[in-house]
Amino acid sequence: MNPAANLPTKTLKFVRPQREWRWGIAIYLYLAGMGAGSFIIGMFTHWNGFGFSLPPNVVTLWGIPFELSKAALLWGPILVAIGAPFLILDLGKKLKFYTACLNPRTSWLARGFFILSIFIVVGLIVFTVAVISFQWISHPPVFWRLFEVISVIFAFATAIYTGILLQSVKYVPIWNTPLLPILFLASALSTGSMGIILTTMGYGLLLSQGGSFPQLVNILIKVEQVFILLEAWVFISYLVSKYRLKDQGETSVRLLVAGDLRFLFWGGIVCVGFIFPTVLEYLYSNFPQYPVLLFATGVLLLAGGFFLRLGLLASGIKEQLPMHKLIEMKMNMSALQRRE
């Protein structure tokens, strides 16, 4: 008999993943990542990074001109602002959330408070100026461009921060790896670009715009496919590297792939997050007359991004203490003696 096959961590019998951070934190991480990702992609499109931009469409409300095509691109900070209250709702003392910035020297939660606040403020200013198209504020253009670059830097910081927050909890091996911020950045960019595609499509349907709109979406879809493949590659190497580490890194992966979380993993993350969007996008590239395929891709991909965060949070198992190992050895010895 192989005693190792009987270990409680192998049978996943006594595994207790953390239950403190649950769906509220997952929504927070997801919306922060997706908002930052969509702002990054939107900003590159805004700078004409892909060679095509949306046709200008100015609507005047109460005497103020609104540029709706920019509203479809730069809505990321609003998503982050919607996500942040989910963290506050998860707190024990919700009204004292503003004191969560007192220890930025060591705590990433406090640093994140600053990063997210600055990103929301700066992003909303960029959004407002782009939509209402104030001419006077964007002069001289050099300073304004600098301001936009700063906003993109903070968007990257927000997307990476969601991973670093989990990484900073050192005693959970499946989170404690530099691959996690990279994975969350890749996921933020793929879900963010899908968010941009969906809003651009919705905007196009709403206003029945022609022009360069389909070309822009086609280019964004190609960008988005690259990000999905990148994310899948990072995710696979992340899981493999954690599985090859013994003890709890391996246990977390086993819990995800074959344990209680297997439906969330195979159904939510792998099928909904990676396989279905890839297949549907391939179908859409062959049948572009059915935009509903692209909408389905978008909804599935966005749901997959949320399941990814939820799965990684729910599989967080703390590293074993020597005392745990002692008890495991005792249990195995007694199990062996009983069999003999």
Place this chain on the structure above:
Amino acid sequence: MQGKVIVVDHEKCTGCRLCEMVCSVFHTGASNPSRSRIKVVKWESEGFYLPVTCQNCEKPFCVEVCPTKACHQDAENQRVLIDKDKCIGCKTCIVACPFGAPSFDHVERVSIKCDYCDGNPQCVAFCDIKALTYLDVDKVNIPKKREISLKYSELMRQIK
């Protein structure tokens, strides 16, 4: 770490959980073991009981990750304490602690952990079989030393 610490002898513990009860009564006034600062981990099949409480690490993770500095080390004895007024209940310390020592009080909505009852730990006072003792840091190993020297003297006697 200076001053006194709670020392656990898991071989003496019977798992009666009286320590949990007196801890919650002393700190909250309610006899509710889920609000206790000390937790007895039980492995019934092995007959193994281990009261777990804060280890007062030298470089505590809970202090590192606390966003409000509610979780701090006091200047005098380097003990890890949680300031109830500053804590916002973000539960990061609970996720970060390798020993699972801080826990979440669902009534007061803050993180709680052992504070040695201001110098007179109730769990130690009420532990009848002395599985818990409150000793000076430099005297923690003396019972173990005495035990091992007794074993040696027994061996020497047998050899003679």
